[in-house]
Amino acid sequence: MITAVQPEKLLKELEHVWAELGKGHPADALLRACSMTMLVTTTDPNDEVELKNTLAGLMRAHPSRMIIVRILDTPNAVLSAQVTAQCLLAFGGRQQLCCEMIEIRATRDRLADVYSASLGLTVADLPVMLWVKDIRLLQESSFQPMLQLARTLLVDSVPLGPSILPALNERRRAGWRVKDLAWTRCTAWRETLAQAFESTWLQEQIPNIASVEIAYAGANPSVSGLYLRSWMAARLPQASFEFVPCPPRRNGNLQAIRFHSTTQELELRAVDDATLEIVTSSLTTRVLAPARVEADLIEEELSILGDDPVYEATLAATIAQ
Amino acid sequence: MADANPFQDPQRFERRVPPCAVVIFGANGDLTKRKLVPSLYRLAIERRLPQGFAIVGNSRTPMTDEAFREKIEASVREHLENSHFDEAVWDEFARGLYYVAGDLACPELYTELTSRLATVAEERQTGGNILFYLSTQPSQYATVASGLADLAKGNGGWRRLVVEKPFGHDQQSARELEVALHEYFTEDQIYRIDHYLGKETVQNILAFRFGNPIFEPLWNRQYIDHVQITAAESIGVEGRGAYYQEAGALRDMIQNHLLQVLSTVAMEPSAVFEPNAVRDERAKLLRSIRPLKPADVAAHAVAGQYGPAAIGGKAVAGFRGEPGVNPEAMTDTYAAVTFLIDNWRWAGVPFYVRSGKRMPKRVTDIAIRFRPVPHSLFDNESARPNLLILRIQPEEGISLRFSSKQPGPGMKLRPVSMDFNYGTSFGMRTPTAYETLLVDAMAGDPTLYTRQDMVEASWAAVQPIVDAWGNRTGPDPFPNYAAGTWGPAASDEMLAARGHVWRVP
Numbered sequence: 034m035i036t037a038v039q040p041e042k043l044l045k046e047l048e049h050v051w052a053e054l055g056k057g058h059p060a061d062a063l064l065r066a067c068s069m070t071m072l073v074t075t076t077d078p079n080d081e082v083e084l085k086n087t088l089a090g091l092m093r094a095h096p097s098r099m100i101i102v103r104i105l106d107t108p109n110a111v112l113s114a115q116v117t118a119q120c121l122l123a124f125g126g127r128q129q130l131c132c133e134m135i136e137i138r139a140t141r142d143r144l145a146d147v148y149s150a151s152l153g154l155t156v157a158d159l160p161v162m163l164w165v166k167d168i169r170l171l172q173e174s175s176f177q178p179m180l181q182l183a184r185t186l187l188v189d190s191v192p193l194g195p196s197i198l199p200a201l202n203e204r205r206r207a208g209w210r211v212k213d214l215a216w217t218r219c220t221a222w223r224e225t226l227a228q229a230f231e232s233t234w235l236q237e238q239i240p241n242i243a244s245v246e247i248a249y250a251g252a253n254p255s256v257s258g259l260y261l262r263s264w265m266a267a268r269l270p271q272a273s274f275e276f277v278p279c280p281p282r283r284n285g286n287l288q289a290i291r292f293h294s295t296t297q298e299l300e301l302r303a304v305d306d307a308t309l310e311i312v313t314s315s316l317t318t319r320v321l322a323p324a325r326v327e328a329d330l331i332e333e334e335l336s337i338l339g340d341d342p343v344y345e346a347t348l349a350a351t352i353a354q
Numbered sequence: 355m356a357d358a359n360p361f362q363d364p365q366r367f368e369r370r371v372p373p374c375a376v377v378i379f380g381a382n383g384d385l386t387k388r389k390l391v392p393s394l395y396r397l398a399i400e401r402r403l404p405q406g407f408a409i410v411g412n413s414r415t416p417m418t419d420e421a422f423r424e425k426i427e428a429s430v431r432e433h434l435e436n437s438h439f440d441e442a443v444w445d446e447f448a449r450g451l452y453y454v455a456g457d458l459a460c461p462e463l464y465t466e467l468t469s470r471l472a473t474v475a476e477e478r479q480t481g482g483n484i485l486f487y488l489s490t491q492p493s494q495y496a497t498v499a500s501g502l503a504d505l506a507k508g509n510g511g512w513r514r515l516v517v518e519k520p521f522g523h524d525q526q527s528a529r530e531l532e533v534a535l536h537e538y539f540t541e542d543q544i545y546r547i548d549h550y551l552g553k554e555t556v557q558n559i560l561a562f563r564f565g566n567p568i569f570e571p572l573w574n575r576q577y578i579d580h581v582q583i584t585a586a587e588s589i590g591v592e593g594r595g596a597y598y599q600e601a602g603a604l605r606d607m608i609q610n611h612l613l614q615v616l617s618t619v620a621m622e623p624s625a626v627f628e629p630n631a632v633r634d635e636r637a638k639l640l641r642s643i644r645p646l647k648p649a650d651v652a653a654h655a656v657a658g659q660y661g662p663a664a665i666g667g668k669a670v671a672g673f674r675g676e677p678g679v680n681p682e683a684m685t686d687t688y689a690a691v692t693f694l695i696d697n698w699r700w701a702g703v704p705f706y707v708r709s710g711k712r713m714p715k716r717v718t719d720i721a722i723r724f725r726p727v728p729h730s731l732f733d734n735e736s737a738r739p740n741l742l743i744l745r746i747q748p749e750e751g752i753s754l755r756f757s758s759k760q761p762g763p764g765m766k767l768r769p770v771s772m773d774f775n776y777g778t779s780f781g782m783r784t785p786t787a788y789e790t791l792l793v794d795a796m797a798g799d800p801t802l803y804t805r806q807d808m809v810e811a812s813w814a815a816v817q818p819i820v821d822a823w824g825n826r827t828g829p830d831p832f833p834n835y836a837a838g839t840w841g842p843a844a845s846d847e848m849l850a851a852r853g854h855v856w857r858v859p
Contacts, residue, residue: 220366221401227361229405231372232481236358268360308442311405316479318405319446321398333366343363 038114038137038146040153046116047133054118054131066096066130069335070155072182074102075166084166089119090328092132095335098156099134102147102179104170112143114150141175148178160185162335168193171200180204187334189214190256198256198352205345212334215256216344220333221309221322222261222287226301228320229311241294244273248289248302250281256351258287263350264343265290284324371796373406373481374511375474377467379458379498380489381411381422385518387429390489393788395430396437398447402793406479408450410470414457422453435786450478458494464501471505482511485795492520496534506538516545516795519610520601521804524820525813532806545795546804550611551618552787552794555750557802559618559720560632562744562752569742570623572724574699579739580852581619581705582721583612584859586713590660590670590837591687595678603689604657604816604823607709613640613812614804615746616705619720620695629801633808640811644694651822653851658688658842660712661833670712670837684826687711688835690845691819692852704852708845712837717859718746732757732767741857751775 071091075084088099099119105111120131135154139147155161163183168190170176180186186209190197205211230236245265249258254276262274272292279288283303292299300312307323362370376394378386397403411422427448431439454470456463475482486502488495495517499506506513515535522528535544550556563570572578585607591598598606617636624631646654662672674681688710695705724740741755752774757767794802834842840856849855 223361223363224367224401227359227363227367227370228401230359230361231370231404232406232479233358233372234479234481239360313479316406316477319442320401321440321443322401337365341365343365 038112038139038150040150043114043116043135043150043154047118047135050116050118050133051131054120058129066092066132067098067156067159068095069097069159070100070161070183071095071097071164072100072102072151072155072161073164073166074104074170074176074179076104076106076170077167078103078105080166085119087326087328087331088134089121090326091331091335092119092121092130094332096130096132097162098154099132100151100154101134101136102151103136103138104144104167105138105140107140109140110142111138111140112146113138141173144175145178148182151179151182155182162187164188164331168197171197180209184208185210185212187212187214187331191215194253195256195259195351198348202348202352205348210340211345211348212337212341213256213260213344213348214327214330214334216260216347217330217333218257218285218325219261219264219287221325222290222301223264225309225311225320225322226290229299229301235297235299235313238294238297238299239269240271241296242269242272242292243295244275244293245269246275246277246289246291246293247287248277248279248291249286250279250288251286255286257285259351259354260347261287261290263354264347266354267346267350368400368402368793371402371404371793372483372798373404373479374483374485374796375408375410375471375478375480376485376487376792376796377410377412377471378487378489379412379494380491381453382413382415382425383489385489386411387426388433389786389788390487390792391426392430392433392435393786393792395434395444395447396786396789397793398443399437399440404796406481408452408474408478408480410452410454410467410474412454412456412458412463412467414455416455417453419451419453423448423451426451458490458497458501461501464505468505475511480511482509483513484508484511485514485516487516489518492518492523492531495531499535499538503538506543512543512798513539514543514545514795514798515539516547518547520605521546521610521809522813523600523605525810525817528809528813532809541806542800544806545800546806546809547791547795548610548614548802548804549787549791550746551614551802551804552791553746554784554790555744555746556615556618557790558752559615559744563619564623575701575703577724578703579723579725580703580854581616582723582857583615583619583705583707583719584721584856585612585709585718586716586840586859587711588713588716590673590712591676591679593677595676598687599679599683599685602657602686603709603711604655604686604691604819608689608691608707609812609816610804612707612709613643613815614808615720616693616707617808619722619744620700620705622699627801629799632801633805637805637808637811639695639697640808640815642695642697642700643811643815644696645814646818648818648822651819653848654692655819655822656688656690656842656845656848657686657823657831658690658710658835658845659683659685659832660687660710660835660837663836663838665838672833672837673711674833682830684823684830684832686823688713688841688845689819690841690848691816692848693815704854706849706854706856708841708856710835710841713840714838715859716748719859720744720746721857721859723854732765738769749775 114137117134118131120129137147161183162185164187168188190213201211247258282288283306289302302310304310308319309322310319452474454467522531617639621635621639624635659673663670673687674683690708693705722742726739743753745751754772755769758770760766760768
């Protein structure tokens with residue numbers, strides 16, 4: 034354990050970790066892999082196992098140097114760090130893929146030190162992503178310097194709901210690439226819808242769609258539901274939109290989307306936790322859409338390297354509504 | 355209708371596939387069971403099939419739709435590599451499976467098929483779009499095309515025809531096949547499948563070459579000494595003896611797969627990544643291959659046939675001893691060819707291409723050997739030329755070999771390797787070649803399909819060898835290599851004539 038966070042010492046510790054890992058293995062048995070720096074900030078003292086599992090899930094397609102900043106609520110100032118490595122046997126391979134992990138524990142009053150130390154810990158010439166696991170941190174002044182560490186910001190807006198969206202949009206306008214997992218959760222719905230509308234016959238019905246119902250379970254429509262409405266409204270400017278509550282068929286807030294037109298009814302609805310169903314007047318088909326784990330959602334976001342104009346327009350439109 | 359679907363988000367969604375029916379001729383065959391239907395089912399698992407989708411199978415065996423579904427289910431369960439079988443997806447997929455029995459030469463088959471496809475279009479909302487897949491004997495291609503004369507015209511939907519190799523058994527028959535297909539289908543309706551082009555690692559050659567500017571300036575005669583393309587199989591003919599003895603390694607592998615790989619390695623960059631632009635460049639390259647004069651064949655091409663041997667203590671039959679093979683067969687189970695490309699980029703750079711059965715291991719790779727340093731500061735033995743290896747299978751990846759100083763006193767150099775491994779860098783299942791190519795055909799993207807001019811150009815490159823080997827006189831040269839070895843000595847001599855040696859993959 035290091036009692037202060039000195040980048041040089043941590044990097045030396047990492048070298049030692051690699052030397053130890055390599056002992057007793059053939060030269061090519063371990064691959065030290067890194068395609069980015071993934072900086073994670075969390076306030077949950079109990080998420081250690083879950084977070085490491087998520088990061089391990091990401092390692093397959095996006096090996097990275099992982100810097101976990103664990104923000105503590107203790108009366109005394111704390112700043113410490115330790116290094117480890119995570120290894121896994123990659124799909125179909127004989128070589129272990131290993132990523133290094135630096136865990137920093139700090140109280141809020143030491144976040145400025147964490148920021149300066151992190152500057153020396155990010156991997157040269159590779160992208161840096163900042164995953165703000167506790168989105169409330171975005172509203173804390175002590176956290177603001179941390180935002181300067183990356184130009185890509187990953188959040189999940191669900192815990193705070195739509196009230197955080199203007200802050201996300203501000204970041205976006207200031208040049209950050211913002212990625213919200215509440216939007217990523219819409220992908221299965223959006224993709225299934227897009228696939229259904231590949232039918233030229235359904236495409237011809239688009240101008241006739243007069244209204245759309247979005248069925249949700251729970252107290253209120255979620256941010257994902259609001260995003261979905263804005264996204265569809267931009268594509269169906271003639272249609273009116275309404276949220277309707279319904280009993281849950283599937284975990285999560287979104288349950289169904291119903292398109293009403295003068296000529297054709299179309300419904301995309303949840304059947305259960307793993308399946309969606311597309312219903313037209315003459316055909317019902319099912320597609321597999323299992324609930325996705327956090328690593329899977331993040332992986333989708335990481336696969337988008339540049340700007341995401343569809344999300345950016347949807348975020349702006351959701352705030353405007 | 356590319357812009358008519360406002361819900362598409364190309365940055366996130368996989369390639370869009372319009373509603374369609376896939377008609378498979380030869381639905382009882384091995385290819386259908388092992389590759390086609392498992393690939394289509396995997397696409398269903400990954401939500402890449404359209405809502406309106408159906409498969410109509412055809413073979414001579416009478417069978418109900420239900421019996422066909424059961425048969426296909428068994429095949430999918432057996433051949434679904436690296437994926438799980440999901441009952442719910444299967445139930446949905448199976449509802450779209452239909453079967454029409456009939457002989458390909460009988461006009462009644464096509465009448466029934468027409469009526470069945472109309473019903474399927476109604477029931478499964480396939481939009482009248484039809485992809486015909488010829489998974490039959492090549493000798494039946496023309497018959498099927500003629501039977502589809504009316505259906506090919508289309509009536510409110512697109513029609514496409516996927517044809518499996520071989521595209522003819524020589525230049526002449528390739529042209530005859532073209533004429534037969536073009537009588538009913540236009541060139542842009544015909545999708546000639548070469549599954550090598552659908553392999554992720556072959557596609558990655560384009561990404562590697564044209565997405566990384568540091569390599570392209572070196573990619574020419576000034577810096578590259580020669581190129582070796584190897585496709586070795588450790589197995590023999592495995593029950594395909596009757597087919598293989600008519601084909602041989604030159605026709606079965608080099609004329610199609612390996613010349614397509616060669617064209618991908620050597621082509622010029624296209625201005626845009628669009629189907630015809632990329633295929634134009636591939637075709638141009640294939641047309642630049644120097645045609646061999648009959649007198650030059652012996653120095654540029656080597657045929658081999660494996661004889662019996664013991665591999666790891668187990669006796670292995672020679673080719674002529676394989677079931678279904680004529681004991682006097684003159685088939686080449688090994689072929690090695692030196693291709694020369696007559697253009698500014700590649701003038702004087704030999705491309706050595708070899709393919710064989712019963713080699714020591716299964717491997718397909720491309721080795722690009724760079725020229726040695728112009729003046730060596732170190733002893734010649736240790737400073738070896740750089741070698742770039744593009745590994746297609748197994749252990750797909752890229753390695754660059756360069757020299758490094760050995761630690762310690764003195765200046766001794768040792769070759770070391772920088773490795774990129776697909777499996778470790780992208781630790782996920784990659785789609786099979788058939789998944790990629792089926793989606794492309796349904797989506798109307800022929801980039802990875804072979805065009806007729808490419809077929810003709812590749813036949814032109816090998817036809818002199820086919821002719822020379824067909825008119826062989828003198829003593830029986832086969833077998834000339836033992837099973838489990840890297841081929842005949844003459845192949846080594848072919849390279850030695852230019853001061854080169856085959857690398858051991």
